[in-house]
Amino acid sequence: MAESLTKQFGSVLAVDDLSFALAPGTITGFLGPNGAGKTTTLRMLLGLVAPTSGRALVLGRPYADLDRPALSVGAVLEATDFHPGRSGRDHLRTLGRAVSLPDSRADEVLRTVELQKAGSRRVKGYSLGMRQRLGVAVALLGDPELLILDEPANGLDPEGVRWLRDFLRAFASEGRTVLVSSHVLAEVAQTVDQVLIINRGRLVVESSLQALTARVGGTVRVRTPQPDALQDALRREDLAATREDDTLYVHGADSERVGEIAFAAGIPVHELVAEGSSLEEVFLELTSQASA
Amino acid sequence: MITQLNAELLKVRSTRTTLGLVVGMIGLTLLIVLLSGLLTHADALASTKNQLNLFSIGGIALIFSGLAGVLLITSEYRYGTIRATFLFTPRRWCVLWAKLTAGLLTGLVFGVAAVGLAFGIGSLILSARGIPSALNGGQITLLVVGGLTGIALRGAFGAGLGAIIRNQVAAVICLLAWDFVINALLFGLVPSVGRFMPTTAADALMGLKTPHLLPPAAGGAVLVGWTATLALAGLALTLRRDVA
Numbered sequence: 289m290a291e292s293l294t295k296q297f298g299s300v301l302a303v304d305d306l307s308f309a310l311a312p313g314t315i316t317g318f319l320g321p322n323g324a325g326k327t328t329t330l331r332m333l334l335g336l337v338a339p340t341s342g343r344a345l346v347l348g349r350p351y352a353d354l355d356r357p358a359l360s361v362g363a364v365l366e367a368t369d370f371h372p373g374r375s376g377r378d379h380l381r382t383l384g385r386a387v388s389l390p391d392s393r394a395d396e397v398l399r400t401v402e403l404q405k406a407g408s409r410r411v412k413g414y415s416l417g418m419r420q421r422l423g424v425a426v427a428l429l430g431d432p433e434l435l436i437l438d439e440p441a442n443g444l445d446p447e448g449v450r451w452l453r454d455f456l457r458a459f460a461s462e463g464r465t466v467l468v469s470s471h472v473l474a475e476v477a478q479t480v481d482q483v484l485i486i487n488r489g490r491l492v493v494e495s496s497l498q499a500l501t502a503r504v505g506g507t508v509r510v511r512t513p514q515p516d517a518l519q520d521a522l523r524r525e526d527l528a529a530t531r532e533d534d535t536l537y538v539h540g541a542d543s544e545r546v547g548e549i550a551f552a553a554g555i556p557v558h559e560l561v562a563e564g565s566s567l568e569e570v571f572l573e574l575t576s577q578a579s580a
Numbered sequence: 581m582i583t584q585l586n587a588e589l590l591k592v593r594s595t596r597t598t599l600g601l602v603v604g605m606i607g608l609t610l611l612i613v614l615l616s617g618l619l620t621h622a623d624a625l626a627s628t629k630n631q632l633n634l635f636s637i638g639g640i641a642l643i644f645s646g647l648a649g650v651l652l653i654t655s656e657y658r659y660g661t662i663r664a665t666f667l668f669t670p671r672r673w674c675v676l677w678a679k680l681t682a683g684l685l686t687g688l689v690f691g692v693a694a695v696g697l698a699f700g701i702g703s704l705i706l707s708a709r710g711i712p713s714a715l716n717g718g719q720i721t722l723l724v725v726g727g728l729t730g731i732a733l734r735g736a737f738g739a740g741l742g743a744i745i746r747n748q749v750a751a752v753i754c755l756l757a758w759d760f761v762i763n764a765l766l767f768g769l770v771p772s773v774g775r776f777m778p779t780t781a782a783d784a785l786m787g788l789k790t791p792h793l794l795p796p797a798a799g800g801a802v803l804v805g806w807t808a809t810l811a812l813a814g815l816a817l818t819l820r821r822d823v824a
Contacts, residue, residue: 368659369659369660382591383587386584387583
């Protein structure tokens with residue numbers, strides 16, 4: 289969790305007074321456009337980057353104060369963090385030895401991520417999907433209760449994305465916690481329970497995915513021969529509408545309400561359609577509002 | 581701390597980089613020992629100074645162990661594995677300690693290979709050409725012990741340099757430029773200053789008879805001083821800097 293976490297790089301405020309907490313046993317999506325400060329935040333949580341002010345706590349303590357933190361927290365930060373000339377198994381062994389895990393643990397996690405056959409090959413010959421999975425294997429090495437993943441789906445093919453989704457669900461179903469970042473909401477929408485949305489280093493939304501879905505108000509498209517009159521009538525009800533020829537797009541109201549307003553004003557309506565907006569549109573809207 | 585050292589030593593062994601350096605070092609040592617042992621005139625090769633120089637060719641390992649030390653740290657930054665390393669061991673001083681020690685041990689192995697080779701082939705050449713040994717036991721001991729110490733220290737020296745200059749190419753260039761340009765020029769032009777440079781200090785530690793060198797003990801102390809300075813500066817920077 290983060291408490292008023294702030295990071296300044298020169299004149300750039302990358303993370304600005306960010307506070308949040310993770311609920312145990314849930315998958316939290318950490319969302320925001322590229323450059324929103326997600327990666328910096330995760331690195332502050334993991335003790336790689338020192339915050340300018342504020343505190344980053346993992347399992348109640350600063351990461352570096354945890355005793356052998358790899359046994360309670362696993363992280364996947366970059367898909368490319370491997371020496372190309374070292375085999376996947378040796379990579380896992382070097383890290384496992386640093387926390388006194390037996391070398392056999394490397395083979396166990398290789399099996400978990402279905403890389404047992406490629407374990408003795410050098411990483412140089414791995415596909416991007418295999419590297420992503422090796423990254424997950426590194427995170428799992430210490431059998432952690434908290435998993436932190438930075439953009440894990442980047443560059444994965446659909447099969448890889450599904451593998452990752454199933455894997456994270458299974459992980460969380462054991463009562464363990466996941467924090468997964470992404471710049472595409474749709475990528476994690478089927479996986480996460482909670483969402484944290486940040487933009488320009490500030491928290492924009494912290495809610496459950498359900499609550500966010502409920503916020504998806506949508507737009508009502510209404511075609512009328514008197515668009516000006518209807519726009520005025522809507523405005524009296526504090527509803528904004530954008531006009532395109534004889535069609536109005538009304539935001540923040542359902543089709544029943546728009547129909548009733550038109551009826552009360554005696555304006556004929558030729559077409560009345562509720563257009564559901566996707567989560568992605570809400571996400572874009574939320575993140576663009578904050579930057580405006 | 582021992583577990584971290586264990587991890588670092590596996591890192592050294594699990595890529596072909598180290599092997600490549602050893603092969604390069606052995607090839608170069610062999611080449612130079614053969615050339616200088618076979619092409620030097622028999623009368624010249626009978627002198628103590630030239631025999632010392634012949635046997636000290638194993639000192640070539642100074643360059644290779646320095647490089648191995650630099651790569652120990654910079655390859656982690658180059659390939660991003662430093663992130664996982666620090667996630668598994670957030671006490672960065674412990675990582676750096678293990679890397680310096682791994683550099684020292686790697687250097688020692690390099691030293692044994694190169695010094696052993698130079699001695700073995702050098703002696704063979706001398707006896708094949710019927711040239712009697714002009715070295716006494718003390719000189720040979722100094723050559724071996726001083727050589728191994730210097731070469732091992734250079735591994736830690738390189739690791740310290742790599743902790744300061746994390747960019748691999750920049751660190752390698754810096755090491756080579758320091759040895760072949762700055763060190764060589766300073767010792768050639770201003771020997772009173774140049775003899776305090778790391779590779780000349782390592783030559784002194786081996787008991788070479790080149791003029792202007794420090795006495796062996798002083799050379800050793802200077803080399804330890806350089807290594808400690810780089811290690812401490814590298815540690816201070818490693819503790820302070822963010823890992824992007």
